[in-house]
Amino acid sequence: MSLANEKLLGKIAMLSCLDDSYVQKIEDLGWRFCKGKVGSMESNKVVAAIETAAKKEGVINGSIYRETHALYHAIMEAIYGVTRGHVQLGTVLRTVGLRFIVVRGNPYDQAEEGDWIAVALYGTIGAPVKGLEHEAVGLGINHI
Known part of the structure; x- marks a missing residue:
């Protein structure tokens, strides 16, 4: 079992974002x-937007718990990166404006390894005042 260099899921997700x-x-x-x-001052709205897009576009099957669960953990890991480990937004007067991508695929040489999911985020975070934000990135990867 080894990662295929041309199939690095997280790298491809972040570059595509x-x-x-x-x-x-x-x-x-x-x-x-x-x-x-x-864009939101509430982290639950960020999670909901990403989950909804992934289900609607067929990246995951929303009726299969392990797929939804894997996506949730990848989203949370990516949000931790954007928020520097403190998943608080509006309660501490912070807001985000993010682009996201959800990518599902097998990054290994062997097909038997199965699919993994990556969530990449890029955008801004800061006070809810235009011009008082800064760039941030986040990446989460989880097996399905």
Whole structure:
């Protein structure tokens, strides 16, 4: 079992979140993905937007618990990165404006390893006053 260098799920997800031209690599690998944007002062709305997009676009099957659970953990890990480990937004007067991508695929040489899911976030976080934010990134990866 080893990761295939040309199939690094997290790297491909983050690059695709930052630059749309990398999405072609996801398509070439035959992986499933969805992209979107979310802005909120509430972390639950960020989670809901990403989960809804992934279910709607068929990246995960929402009726299978392990798929929803894997996605949830990947989202939370990515949010921890954006919020520097404190998943608090509005309660401490912070807001986010994020681009996201959810990518599902097998990053290993062997098909038997199964699918993994990556959530990449890029955008801004800061006080809810235009111009008082800064850039932030987050990446979460989980097995399905």
